[in-house]
Structure formats: C-alpha cells, structure tokens
Amino acid sequence: MRRLRAALTPYALIFPGGVWLAIFFVVPTVVMLSLSLQSGNVADGFVFTWNWQSYVDGLTNYHDQIIRSLVYGLAATLIQIVIGFPVAYWIAFKGGRHKSVYLFLLLLPFLVSFVLRTISWQFLLSDNGMLLGPLKDLGLLPHDFRVLATPYAVIGGLAYNFLPFMVLPMYVALERIDPRVLEAANDLYANKFQTFLRVVLPLSLPGVFAGVLMTFVPASSDYVNASVLGGTNTTMIGNVIQNQYLVTQDYPTASALSFTLMALLLVGIFAYAKALGTEDVLEVAAR
Amino acid sequence: MTEIQAGAGVAGEATSDQVPAIELDEVVKEYVSHGEVVPAVKGVSMTIGEGEFFSLLGPSGCGKTTSMRMIAGFEEPTRGVVRLHGQDVTNVPPNKRDVNMVFQSYALFPHMNVWDNVAFGLKRKKVPDGEIRRRVGEILEIVDLVGREKRRPREMSGGQQQRVALARALVNRPRALLLDEPLGALDLKLRQHMQIELKRIQREVGITFVYVTHDQSEALTMSDRIAVMNDGLVEQLAGPREIYERPATKFVAGFIGTSNLLSGVVRAVNGSSAVLALGPDDRVVVPIRETVAEDDTVELTVRPEKITISTERPEGDLSMVEGTVSEVVYLGTSNSYAVALAGGAEITVFQQNAHDSTTTAERGDTVWLSWQPQHSYALQ
Ligand SMILES: Nc1ncnc2c1ncn2[C@@H]1O[C@H](COP(=O)(O)OP(=O)(O)OP(=O)(O)O)[C@@H](O)[C@H]1O
Numbered sequence: 282m283r284r285l286r287a288a289l290t291p292y293a294l295i296f297p298g299g300v301w302l303a304i305f306f307v308v309p310t311v312v313m314l315s316l317s318l319q320s321g322n323v324a325d326g327f328v329f330t331w332n333w334q335s336y337v338d339g340l341t342n343y344h345d346q347i348i349r350s351l352v353y354g355l356a357a358t359l360i361q362i363v364i365g366f367p368v369a370y371w372i373a374f375k376g377g378r379h380k381s382v383y384l385f386l387l388l389l390p391f392l393v394s395f396v397l398r399t400i401s402w403q404f405l406l407s408d409n410g411m412l413l414g415p416l417k418d419l420g421l422l423p424h425d426f427r428v429l430a431t432p433y434a435v436i437g438g439l440a441y442n443f444l445p446f447m448v449l450p451m452y453v454a455l456e457r458i459d460p461r462v463l464e465a466a467n468d469l470y471a472n473k474f475q476t477f478l479r480v481v482l483p484l485s486l487p488g489v490f491a492g493v494l495m496t497f498v499p500a501s502s503d504y505v506n507a508s509v510l511g512g513t514n515t516t517m518i519g520n521v522i523q524n525q526y527l528v529t530q531d532y533p534t535a536s537a538l539s540f541t542l543m544a545l546l547l548v549g550i551f552a553y554a555k556a557l558g559t560e561d562v563l564e565v566a567a568r
Numbered sequence: 569m570t571e572i573q574a575g576a577g578v579a580g581e582a583t584s585d586q587v588p589a590i591e592l593d594e595v596v597k598e599y600v601s602h603g604e605v606v607p608a609v610k611g612v613s614m615t616i617g618e619g620e621f622f623s624l625l626g627p628s629g630c631g632k633t634t635s636m637r638m639i640a641g642f643e644e645p646t647r648g649v650v651r652l653h654g655q656d657v658t659n660v661p662p663n664k665r666d667v668n669m670v671f672q673s674y675a676l677f678p679h680m681n682v683w684d685n686v687a688f689g690l691k692r693k694k695v696p697d698g699e700i701r702r703r704v705g706e707i708l709e710i711v712d713l714v715g716r717e718k719r720r721p722r723e724m725s726g727g728q729q730q731r732v733a734l735a736r737a738l739v740n741r742p743r744a745l746l747l748d749e750p751l752g753a754l755d756l757k758l759r760q761h762m763q764i765e766l767k768r769i770q771r772e773v774g775i776t777f778v779y780v781t782h783d784q785s786e787a788l789t790m791s792d793r794i795a796v797m798n799d800g801l802v803e804q805l806a807g808p809r810e811i812y813e814r815p816a817t818k819f820v821a822g823f824i825g826t827s828n829l830l831s832g833v834v835r836a837v838n839g840s841s842a843v844l845a846l847g848p849d850d851r852v853v854v855p856i857r858e859t860v861a862e863d864d865t866v867e868l869t870v871r872p873e874k875i876t877i878s879t880e881r882p883e884g885d886l887s888m889v890e891g892t893v894s895e896v897v898y899l900g901t902s903n904s905y906a907v908a909l910a911g912g913a914e915i916t917v918f919q920q921n922a923h924d925s926t927t928t929a930e931r932g933d934t935v936w937l938s939w940q941p942q943h944s945y946a947l948q
C-alpha cells in the first residue's frame with residue numbers, strides 16, 4: 282500500500298499542472314496547427330485542406346518582419362546582458378544584508394502593467410518630450426531628431442521590458458557561487474580579474490543561458506513595443522500576427538506565421554544550447 | 569602565558585635556527601559586525617618551523633580559522649605582524665603569498681574536472697605545459713586519484729573531493745600548507761584513514777602543515793606541536809605529549825582528554841613541590857611551577873589512567889586520597905570508576921583489564937586512589 286502510494290506520488294504532484302498545460306497549451310496548439318492548414322474565410326468558415334500555402338505566403342510576404350523580429354530580439358538580449366550582468370553581480374556580491382531590498386527595487390517598476398510601462402516610454406521618448414525636448418532646446422540635438430518610431434526605440438523598449446527576466450536568473454547563478462571558491466582561486470595565485478574570468482563567469486553561465494531563453498523568446502515575439510514605440514518600418518512579426526488575427530481575420534496565415542516563428546525559435550534555442558555545450562549548462566542550472 | 573619547562577624537550581621549541589616558516593607576532597583581529605567590535609583573535613604569537621606539522625586546536629569560535637585566514641592573507645590583522653619565511657607579509661594579498669589553503673568545505677571549482685582543478689594554480693603561475701602535465705600527474709598519484717582526472721567534483725565522494733583539494737594545493741609546492749578542519753566532513757573511518765594519509769603525504773612532500781582542528785585526538789596523533797587556543801588566545805603551545813601530560817592551564821587540562829581537577833590549600837612547600845591539605849588521612853604532593861606560599865589554594869590535575877585504585881591505603885611516597893565509588897563502567901579493555909571524595913570532587917579512574925575482568929571495587933565501596941606525584945600538575 283505504501284509502495285503503491287510512493288509510486289503514485291509523482292503523478293499526483295504533476296497532475297494539476299499537467300491538466301492545466303494539456304487544456305491551455307496543448308489544445309490551443311493543436312487547434313492552431315490545424316487552423317494553419319485550413320483554407321477559407323471568416324464569412325464562409327474554414328475547412329481543413331492540408332493547405333500549406335499559408336506557410337508559403339507567410340514566409341514570402343513577411344520574411345522581412347521575421348528577420349527583423351529575430352534581430353531586434355537578439356539586440357535587446359545583448360543589451361540586457363550588458364546592462365543586467367553588472368547589476369546582478371553587484372547585488373549578489375556587494376548587496377550584503379540588503380540583497381532582497383535591491384531585488385525588490387529592481388522589480389518595482391515591473392509591478393506596473395507592461396503596456397503602461399511601454400506607454401510611459403513613449404512619453405519619455407516623444408519628439409519634444411522630457412528627454413529630447415530639453416536637449417533640443419539646449420541645441421545639443423537637431424530639431425528633427427527623433428527616437429520614437431526608430432528601431433532604437435523598439436529595441437530599447439524590449440530591452441527594458443524584459444530586463445528582470447535576465448537579471449534574476451543571472452543573480453540566482455551568481456548568488457549561488459560559494460565565496461570560498463573565489464577565495465580558493467585567489468589563494469591559487471589568480472588575481473581579481475582572473476578569478477572573474479575563470480571562475481565567476483563560467484559559474485554564472487547557466488544563469489545567463491536561462492536569462493537569454495527567458496528574454497529572447499518573448500522579446501522576438503513581442504508586438505506591444507513595436508506598436509507603441511515603433512513606426513511603419515519597425516513592424517515585428519508579432520504585429521503581423523496580431524493584425525492577421527484581429528483585423529484581417531486571416532486565421533490560417535496568422536497561425537502559420539505563429540508556427541513558423543515557434544519553429545525558428547526552437548531551432549535557435551537548440552543551436553544555442555548545442556553551441557554552449559549544454560547538457561552540462563542545463564544540468565548545472567537545474568542544480 | 570606559556571612557560572616552556574626545563575626538560576620539556578625540543579618539542580616545546582620551534583625547530584632549530586633556520587628561518588621559521590610562519591611567524592605570528594602579537595596578532596590581533598577584530599571584526600566589526602552590526603556596529604560592534606568582535607575580537608576574534610586577541611593577541612597571538614607563534615613561530616612555526618620549516619617542515620613542521622603544527623596544529624591549532626580549540627573549541628568552536630576560539631579563533632582558529634581567523635588565525636589561519638590571516639596566515640593565508642584572506643584577513644588583514646587589526647594589529648600585529650605576519651611573517652612568512654622572515655618576510656613581513658601582513659598586507660600582501662593571498663595570490664602573492666607562497667602558502668596554499670585547503671578549505672573545510674574543499675571549495676573545489678565545480679565547473680572544472682579534477683585535472684583542471686589541480687592544474688589551476690600552476691596555470692596562473694604560468695608554469696610551462698609540459699611541467700604542468702608532469703606535476704599534476706605526480707600529485708594525483710600521491711593522492712591516489714589516477715584515472716579520475718575527468719571527473720567533476722560533484723561526481724566524487726567526500727573523501728575523493730578532499731584529496732582533490734589537497735592535491736590542488738600541494739601541486740604548487742607551497743612553502744606551507746594551511747588546512748582548515750580538512751577532515752571535518754568525513755565519517756569516522758574515512759577520517760582515520762585520511763589522518764594516516766595526510767601524515768604520509770606530509771612526510772613525502774616535506775612541506776610545513778598548519779592544521780586546524782577541534783578534535784583533540786586528531787591533533788595529538790598527527791602534530792609535532794600544538795597550539796591550544798581558547799577565546800582568541802593561545803593557552804599552551806607545546807608538543808602533544810607535553811600538552812597531554814602537563815597541561816599548563818585548567819582550560820587545557822579540561823579540553824584535552826579526561827582529566828581530574830582537585831584543589832587544596834598548601835600546607836607545606838618543600839623545594840619544587842607542595843603538600844596540599846585535603847582529607848585527614850589524604851596525602852597529596854604536587855610539583856609546582858610558580859612560587860606558592862602556605863595557605864595558597866592550588867589546583868592540580870591528574871589523568872585517570874595514572875591513578876591506581878585499591879581497597880587498602882597504599883604504602884610509599886605516593887599521593888593518595890580516600891573516596892567512595894559512585895559508578896563503575898565496564899569499557900571493554902578497561903574499567904572506569906567514578907570516585908567521590910569527601911570534599912565533593914569527583915575523580916575518574918581508568919583501570920586496564922589486564923589479567924581478569926573482575927573489578928577491584930564495587931559501587932559504594934570505600935577506596936584509596938593513589939598516583940605518583942610527578943604525574944600530577946599544578947595549574948595556573
Ligand atoms: N566575518 C566575521 N565577522 C564577525 N565576526 C566573525 C567573523 N568571522 C569570525 N567571527 C567571530 O570570530 C570568532 C572566531 O571565529 P573563528 O571562525 O576564527 O572560530 P574557529 O575557532 O575557527 O571556530 P570553529 O571551530 O567553529 O570553526 C567567533 O566568535 C566568530 O563569531
């Protein structure tokens with residue numbers, strides 16, 4: 282009896298989450314996959330016809346937006362690494378007794394709704410707004426200078442909006458480093474820089490890896506930043522999909538584009554994992 | 569506070585006239601935590617000889633780790649001077665000191681395999697590749713880890729990790745190796761095995777070992793000399809035999825092994841010994857170190873195995889006291905008696921089971937305890 286219960290426990294534990302995912306992830310995914318292969322229109326209804334044309338159309342018409350999304354996502358991710366790592370490092374190693382306070386401060390802006398935050402960026406970056414206005418008045422910038430509606434605004438917004446998802450995993454990895462291990466490196470003739478390069482950095486990689494996954498994926502499929510901060514030539518694939526679903530109501534194309542993006546991201550993730558020599562990274566991350 | 573006695577032998581002194589490997593000169597370390605000054609080491613001086621196996625022994629929190637971290641360079645002394653081979657290194661960072669440390673938690677690099685862990689120090693010192701290969705191979709042989717070069721630390725047992733930590737430090741041929749409770753995390757059997765291994769390795773490589781432990785038997789069996797620390801100070805610094813046989817202070821007597829403490833008023837002083845007043849028929853003579861006068865109270869210690877238990881009052885020049893057996897415990901190779909004296913003190917006696925296993929006395933019996941006066945010591 283006890284053994285039976287022990288054998289069933291893991292299943293019992295995974296049951297609620299499993300059901301949740303089955304209903305709210307697997308079902309919509311299957312529906313969407315089927316939708317992407319249907320043909321028809323909203324008025325007459327869609328029928329399943331193995332219609333691969335949606336994929337071909339999606340790729341031919343929107344390959345620019347797909348590439349742009351991946352590039353923006355990548356750029357935002359890189360910016361986040363550069364900005365986030367020192368922050369995570371500082372909190373982990375210099376935060377002392379107030380680590381949780383600093384973490385809270387880091388998260389504080391993100392308690393505000395995602396869309397609202399992006400809109401406030403729009404105010405901030407607007408052509409004669411708080412940031413550019415004074416600079417222009419001082420003659421430091423030309424009058425026709427603008428940030429809004431440029432790729433910089435969109436990438437900046439993306440980098441800002443997903444920052445905690447980069448910093449937190451990096452912080453967790455850094456925080457877990459045993460200070461004695463750093464002392465050991467120092468004892469074994471490594472100076473501060475060598476200790477950082479040979480010990481801190483490699484040990485933080487699982488965190489960076491997790492951070493990249495958690496920011497690159499949502500950043501490259503985001504549509505809010507591009508629609509609030511961007512212009513006509515910064516449209517990302519997320520905007521296209523949103524538009525196809527809600528405005529054009531071309532569900533097959535929207536679904537096909539979603540799937541294409543998903544496939545591309547998966548391929549990218551696996552290539553990335555492979556390149557980093559991974560199992561190990563994932564294993565260390567899981568420890 | 570530690571006066572080395574005449575006749576204590578070389579064990580009491582740092583070896584010979586060469587430059588000592590490590591010197592601590594009136595070293596004080598005060599931490600500031602929560603705005604309060606915490607004195608961890610209150611003024612420690614010691615001289616550790618080249619090639620010596622030197623132990624820092626003491627209870628938790630007495631400042632052993634702090635002392636060692638000042639030798640390694642992880643902590644700067646608040647006051648005092650640290651010298652390595654005659655050179656003042658008080659403000660020299662760890663990576664510029666020719667000593668290596670073995671951490672209690674091993675502190676192996678989790679992302680590197682055994683080989684890379686061990687080679688780390690040599691690579692930082694820019695030792696040529698060929699020599700790194702040779703030296704790492706050699707040391708792995710000494711610590712018996714050949715064939716495990718590709719393992720990660722977490723794929724190894726505690727004892728194996730311990731040996732990697734040892735190899736990682738030793739491979740650099742430091743002029744001194746600092747070990748902070750290196751066997752603390754191991755089970756008893758492995759611990760005993762590693763004690764022997766460590767001694768063997770130390771003999772083989774001939775490096776000065778500074779060994780931190782709070783396990784007295786470990787310190788006694790392994791060390792050439794021991795500094796017994798208490799509350800940030802060195803209570804006694806001497807060889808194991810002297811520490812055990814002639815504890816200098818009450819603390820040392822109590823901390824090392826089982827010892828009996830007796831106190832009595834001096835009735836007479838003749839030369840280097842004093843006669844103490846205890847019970848009416850008792851006779852206690854104790855060698856004294858300092859000048860004591862009549863009517864001073866003197867505390868003395870005598871080890872349980874030095875005491876003979878008998879039912880008759882013994883003859884001869886022995887010290888002897890009368891008491892009542894309050895407990896008899898059979899310990900296999902010996903019997904342990906607890907004997908209550910009239911004055912209230914309780915004395916423990918170990919008696920070997922040499923011939924037969926019958927006990928000399930039973931609970932409640934009145935017995936005489938006797939010992940050679942030179943086996944007892946007056947405490948400061
Ligand atoms: N970084 C620190 N900040 C404040 N106080 C400290 C610090 N490190 C040690 N102490 C204090 O200094 C004293 C000595 O500590 P230390 O670590 O040297 O003891 P120890 O003899 O090694 O003990 P243990 O056997 O438990 O390891 C302790 O009272 C400890 O609380």
Ligand SMILES: [Mg+2]
Pocket residue numbers: 632633634
């Ligand atoms: Mg300690």
